[in-house]
Amino acid sequence: MKGIRRLAQHLDISIGTVSRALNGRPDVKEETRKRVLEAARQFGYVPNQSGRSLRQGTTNIIGFMIQTGSEITGQGDTFFMSVFDGVQEVFARHKLDLVALLCSSQEDPTEYLRRAVARGFADGLILSATRRHDPRVELLAERNIPFVTLGRTLTDAGQPWLDLDFEGMAQASIDRLVARGHRRIAITLPHNDANLGYVFVERCRQALSAHGLILDESLIFRSTPNEAGGYQIGRDLLALEERPTAIVLINETIATGLYRALLEAGVRPGADIAVIGRHSPQANFLSPSLTCFRLSLHDLGIALAETLLSSMPAFAYHYPDAPPNRLWPMELVEGESDALQAHQF
Amino acid sequence: MKGIRRLAQHLDISIGTVSRALNGRPDVKEETRKRVLEAARQFGYVPNQSGRSLRQGTTNIIGFMIQTGSEITGQGDTFFMSVFDGVQEVFARHKLDLVALLCSSQEDPTEYLRRAVARGFADGLILSATRRHDPRVELLAERNIPFVTLGRTLTDAGQPWLDLDFEGMAQASIDRLVARGHRRIAITLPHNDANLGYVFVERCRQALSAHGLILDESLIFRSTPNEAGGYQIGRDLLALEERPTAIVLINETIATGLYRALLEAGVRPGADIAVIGRHSPQANFLSPSLTCFRLSLHDLGIALAETLLSSMPAFAYHYPDAPPNRLWPMELVEGESDALQAHQF
DNA sequence: CCAGCGACCGTAAACGTTTACGGAACTATG
DNA sequence: CATAGTTCCGTAAACGTTTACGGTCGCTGG
Numbered sequence: 001m002k003g004i005r006r007l008a009q010h011l012d013i014s015i016g017t018v019s020r021a022l023n024g025r026p027d028v029k030e031e032t033r034k035r036v037l038e039a040a041r042q043f044g045y046v047p048n049q050s051g052r053s054l055r056q057g058t059t060n061i062i063g064f065m066i067q068t069g070s071e072i073t074g075q076g077d078t079f080f081m082s083v084f085d086g087v088q089e090v091f092a093r094h095k096l097d098l099v100a101l102l103c104s105s106q107e108d109p110t111e112y113l114r115r116a117v118a119r120g121f122a123d124g125l126i127l128s129a130t131r132r133h134d135p136r137v138e139l140l141a142e143r144n145i146p147f148v149t150l151g152r153t154l155t156d157a158g159q160p161w162l163d164l165d166f167e168g169m170a171q172a173s174i175d176r177l178v179a180r181g182h183r184r185i186a187i188t189l190p191h192n193d194a195n196l197g198y199v200f201v202e203r204c205r206q207a208l209s210a211h212g213l214i215l216d217e218s219l220i221f222r223s224t225p226n227e228a229g230g231y232q233i234g235r236d237l238l239a240l241e242e243r244p245t246a247i248v249l250i251n252e253t254i255a256t257g258l259y260r261a262l263l264e265a266g267v268r269p270g271a272d273i274a275v276i277g278r279h280s281p282q283a284n285f286l287s288p289s290l291t292c293f294r295l296s297l298h299d300l301g302i303a304l305a306e307t308l309l310s311s312m313p314a315f316a317y318h319y320p321d322a323p324p325n326r327l328w329p330m331e332l333v334e335g336e337s338d339a340l341q342a343h344q345f
Numbered sequence: 346m347k348g349i350r351r352l353a354q355h356l357d358i359s360i361g362t363v364s365r366a367l368n369g370r371p372d373v374k375e376e377t378r379k380r381v382l383e384a385a386r387q388f389g390y391v392p393n394q395s396g397r398s399l400r401q402g403t404t405n406i407i408g409f410m411i412q413t414g415s416e417i418t419g420q421g422d423t424f425f426m427s428v429f430d431g432v433q434e435v436f437a438r439h440k441l442d443l444v445a446l447l448c449s450s451q452e453d454p455t456e457y458l459r460r461a462v463a464r465g466f467a468d469g470l471i472l473s474a475t476r477r478h479d480p481r482v483e484l485l486a487e488r489n490i491p492f493v494t495l496g497r498t499l500t501d502a503g504q505p506w507l508d509l510d511f512e513g514m515a516q517a518s519i520d521r522l523v524a525r526g527h528r529r530i531a532i533t534l535p536h537n538d539a540n541l542g543y544v545f546v547e548r549c550r551q552a553l554s555a556h557g558l559i560l561d562e563s564l565i566f567r568s569t570p571n572e573a574g575g576y577q578i579g580r581d582l583l584a585l586e587e588r589p590t591a592i593v594l595i596n597e598t599i600a601t602g603l604y605r606a607l608l609e610a611g612v613r614p615g616a617d618i619a620v621i622g623r624h625s626p627q628a629n630f631l632s633p634s635l636t637c638f639r640l641s642l643h644d645l646g647i648a649l650a651e652t653l654l655s656s657m658p659a660f661a662y663h664y665p666d667a668p669p670n671r672l673w674p675m676e677l678v679e680g681e682s683d684a685l686q687a688h689q690f
Numbered sequence: 691c692c693a694g695c696g697a698c699c700g701t702a703a704a705c706g707t708t709t710a711c712g713g714a715a716c717t718a719t720g
Numbered sequence: 721c722a723t724a725g726t727t728c729c730g731t732a733a734a735c736g737t738t739t740a741c742g743g744t745c746g747c748t749g750g
Contacts, residue, residue, distance in 0.1 A: 003706055014730045019708055029728060046463030050404070051706030054395040054735045064447075068429040084413040088449035100445035102409075104433040118391030120736095226423075227626050253626075256601075260630040281572050281598075282627055285605040348736055359700045364738055372698060396736030399705045465706095 007045055011035055022047065053120070061097050062087075062308065063122035065113060065136075067129060069105030078281055079252070079297060080128075083150075086301020087126070094315055096123075110135045117143055124308055126150065132193045148308040153195050160307045160324040162300070166196050166250070167203040169293050169330055173248045173276045174207035176332075180341050182274060183213060186244035188233055190251060191222035200250050219244050223254065230254030234261020246274035246338065255290055256282055274338035278330075288336035295330045303328065352390055356380055367392065398465070406442050407432075407653065408467035410458060410481075412474060414450030423626055424597070424642060425473075428495075431646020432471070439660060441468075455480045462488055469653055471495065477538045493653040495645075498540050505652045505669040507645070511541050511595070514638050514675055515548035518593045518621045521677075523556045525686050527619060529564065531589040533578055533599060536567035545595050564589050568599065575599030579606020591619035591683065600635055601627055619683035623675075634680035645673055 001009055008015040013032065020028045021036035028036075039045075053059040064087065066080060080100075088098050101121075103112040113136050116122065123146070127136055130151035140147045141157035149161045177185050187204050189197040205215045221236060223229030233254065237243065238261065249255055255277040262269055269275045270288040277283065279294035303326060310319035346354055353360040358377065365373045366381035384390075398404040409432065411425060425445075433443050446466075448457040458481050461467065468491070472481055475496035485492045486502035494506045522530050532549050534542040550560045566581060568574030578599065582588065583606065594600055600622040607614055614620045615633040622628070624639035648671060654660040655667035 005706080015707085016709075016731075017729055020729085023708080025709090027728060032728085044459070044463060046460055047708095048399075048706050049464035049466055050395045050399040051735090052708075054393075054399050054706080054737085055708045057735075059395070063444075068426050068433060081411075081413045084447050085450055088413060088447065089451065092449060092451065098447050099408075100447060102429050102433065102443050102445060104437060105430055106434065106437065114389070115391055118389060119394035121394055227630050231630065256627050256630040260632065263632060282601050285572050285576065285601040287605060287608060350736080360737085361701075361739075362699055365699085368738080370739090374698060377698085392738095393736050396705090397738075399707085399736080400738045402705075 003045070003048060003051075007036070007039055007043060010043075011039055019047075057120075059121065059123050060095060061099055061122045062091060062124045062126065063099055063101040063116065064126040065101040065103060065109070065116075065128065067103045067105060067109060082297035083301040083304065086298040086303075087305040088301075089298075090302055090305035090309065094309070094318075101125075110139060114139060117145055124148075124312055126304060126308060130195050132195045132198055134195075146308065146312045148304060148311065150304060151195055152199070160311050162304050162307055162326050162328055163199075164196070164295065165327040165329050166200045168327070169250075169278075170200050170203035170248070171207045172293075172332060174204055174211070177246045177248070177274060177276070177338070178208075178211045178213070180274070180338070182244075182246040184216065184219065184242070184244040184246070185213075186219035186221060186237060186247040187215075188221045188223065188247065188249050188251065188254060190225045196250065204248070216244075221247075225251040226253050227257035230257025230259075231261045232257070234258045234265075238262070238265050238267065244273070245340075246276070249275065249277035252278040252280040252283075255280070255286060255292075259286055269337040270335075270339040272340070274340055276338050279333060286337075288339075291335040291338040292333050293330035294333050295328060300328055348390070348393060348396075352381070352384055352388060355388075356384055364392075402465075404466065404468050405440060406444055406467045407436060407469045407471065408444055408446040408461065409471040410446040410448060410454070410461075410473065412448045412450060412454060427642035428646040428649065431643040431648075432650040433646075434643075435647055435650035435654065439654070439663075446470075455484060459484060462490055469493075469657055471649060471653060475540050477540045477543055479540075491653060491657045493649060493656065495649060496540055497544070505656050507649050507652055507671050507673055508544075509541070509640065510672040510674050511545045512548040513672070514595075514623075515545050515593070516552050517638075517677060519549055519552035519556070522591045522593070522619060522621070522683070523553075523558070525619070525683070527589075527591040528558060529561065529587070529589040529591070530558075531564035531566060531582060531592040532560075533566045533568065533592065533594050533596065535570045535596060541595065549593070561589075566592075570596040571598050572602035575602025575604075576606045577602070579603045579610075583607070583610050583612065589618070590685075591621070594620065594622035597623040597625040597628075600625070600631060600637075604631055614682040615680075615684040617685070619685055621683050624678060631682075633682050633684075636680040636683040637678050638675035639678050640673060640675045648673065 004015045004018050008018045017028060017032065018036050021033040022040060084098060091098050101116055103109050125140060125145065125147040127147060128150040130149050130153045132154050134153040134155055137149060137153055137155055137157050137159060141159060147159055149159060152161050152163050174185065187201065189201060201220065208215050221233045223233050234257065237247065249258065259269060262273065267273055275290065277290050277292045279292040283290045283292050306319050306322045307324065309315040310322035349360045349363050353363045362373060362377065363381050366378040367385060429443060436443050446461055448454050470485060470490065470492040472492060473495040475494050475498045477499050479498040479500055482494060482498055482500055482502050482504060486504060492504055494504060497506050497508050519530065532546065534546060546565065553560050566578045568578050579602065594603065604614060607618065612618055620635065622635050622637045624637045628635045628637050651664050651667045655664035
């Protein structure tokens with residue numbers, strides 16, 4: 001005898017009552033509930049997940065899909081760890097469990113996701129590293145399973161999304177640099193078709209043209225979003241005949257590599273070239289200090305969770321005024337890396 | 346009509362046959378199997394996870410437990426992503442899915458794990474960030490659920506484990522530094538009771554005493570295992586009346602912070618103090634380059650998976666000679682950060 | 691022609707829950 | 721006392737699979 005039956009036998013009541021007691025149903029005597037809870041604690045009984053979710057068609061699990069192998073997203077562990085922690089802060093209130101669905105770099109993400117949802121693995125999903133054309137959102141939309149994306153796509157299907165405000169970053173960076181006299185401004189992009197790249201480059205173009213400038217295509221650098229990619233960008237940049245006087249980095253992780261390439265060549269960020277980047281745990285320890293855009297990953301996680309829950313009927317009433325879509329602002333942290341004024345040349 | 350029944354109805358055969366066909370049972374006509382597989386593909390049918398695992402008591406899921414919040418483990422940006430990818434390379438061969446069980450920093454890891462196993466969530470588990478006294482291993486051992494730990498504990502219960510060879514690192518580092526004339530050697534430790542700290546400090550002590558030296562307790566630095574911790578260590582070290590001439594870093598992530606603190610004070614790694622650390626994605630971009638111990642995280646993941654599977658009856662025969670316990674070697678990468686000879690003083 | 695066998699497939703039970711339904715005991719009301 | 725209402729609990733069906741068991745059919749060998 002196992003599981004709920006064992007408990008019922010021990011208490012000499014029916015399994016139905018045990019279940020009701022544990023699930024907080026009203027039609028069970030308070031004294032009985034006490035006994036059941038006590039016995040459950042004592043036996044270490046926890047309802048079997050499979051049985052429960054088979055019956056009620058719900059798993060109490062939310063999946064956060066991420067790709068392993070790390071070269072793809074360019075987000076490091078610490079990024080997700082912090083976001084996860086925020087997400088869980090919200091989920092804990094609803095007895096929801098967060099698990100990370102790990103899609104191997106060997107596997108097609110859409111197929112992976114298709115399998116996961118067909119198996120009925122999770123009640124809801126969080127998608128990250130969204131691509132410009134992302135078949136995953138169509139898949140989930142037509143399956144009618146609640147989800148939220150961290151990042152917009154071109155193929156948005158009306159699902160809730162959160163996205164970092166890359167437009168704001170682009171605008172602020174360009175304005176700031178132009179105001180300081182820069183005319184040749186380089187930018188970096190991830191070289192896959194991540195959606196954020198398009199958003200970013202487009203807004204940079206706009207912002208520049210508002211100042212009567214055009215974005216020189218030869219100053220758009222694409223690379224893998226990691227340290228090595230940053231190093232390569234640095235080398236490529238230095239090899240140009242006519243160097244830019246400033247560069248804006250879209251990814252967190254490339255700054256260290258870029259610094260290395262520049263410093264090796266005796267080019268000092270902030271003195272010989274202006275650099276604006278994204279904040280990362282390492283950013284504080286770069287020298288000269290990096291001017292960068294920062295955000296609270298923990299709060300981002302909280303918002304992500306709330307946004308998802310507000311789209312799930314069972315939880316929506318807890319979050320009546322969570323907006324379905326949000327552009328998450330980033331805060332500019334002034335450092336030394338963009339100190340120079342271009343007219344110093 | 347849904348699920349397997351729908352498929353069966355459409356093909357005009359029984360659900361039993363459909364199941365057998367999909368599961369590769371021998372007693373089904375080859376032509377029938379073809380039809381079933383084709384229909385399944387066409388309908389996008391995937392067996393419901395709950396139903397399946399309820400019946401066979403198995404989930405085909407392996408859980409990798411990690412703590413979110415990131416300050417705890419101190420693993421760098423891409424550590425887990427790379428390990429995961431290796432693990433999955435092995436699991437993919439057995440149609441096992443890897444999911445990350447995310448324990449919030451708010452929650453007690455043991456309780457979290459207890460819930461997860463009681464729910465019958467996974468067929469096997471991988472534990473990381475093992476503590477010296479880790480109640481999780483007792484829990485899993487008495488529940489008789491297959492698991493492997495990344496890191497030993499004092500309370501090992503005969504389970505398979507893998508651990509980085511911190512002894513080897515300690516020995517090699519001390520020998521190397523002593524051979525170069527260093528007498529005052531500092532080391533760093535994480536300040537929680539992670540097991541690796543004890544292993545490391547003990548072996549350092551031994552190695553030093555083999556050279557007739559003793560480990561000065563005031564040269565043992567404890568900190569959070571991240572950049573900020575490294576910075577703090579640097580400051581503390583510089584404040585000492587009698588500075589060490591060398592320091593060995595146990596964590597990946599603290600080198601950047603340490604460098605910053607040293608360089609701010611005009612103390613150059615490799616010239617004014619010798620530094621030996623652990624490799625990380627950022628390590629390549631430190632200047633002067635860091636002498637460090639490196640390992641293939643992908644291969645570590647593979648080994649971890651194989652070790653776990655070899656302890657699971659259903660898979661063991663695939664891995665007849667996987668050792669239950671392994672000390673994973675790290676390779677020394679020579680950099681400039683420990684170039685100085687102490688007798689230069 | 692019959693027994694025996696193998697190949698294939700249908701039937702139904704089982705896995706561990708939750709929950710609709712109904713019934714028993716008790717209380718309140720007239 | 722009869723009736724209605726309330727409170728609590730037991731019964732059993734249902735969720736979607738897998739699999740033991742047995743049955744049908746066709747074939748083979750005597």
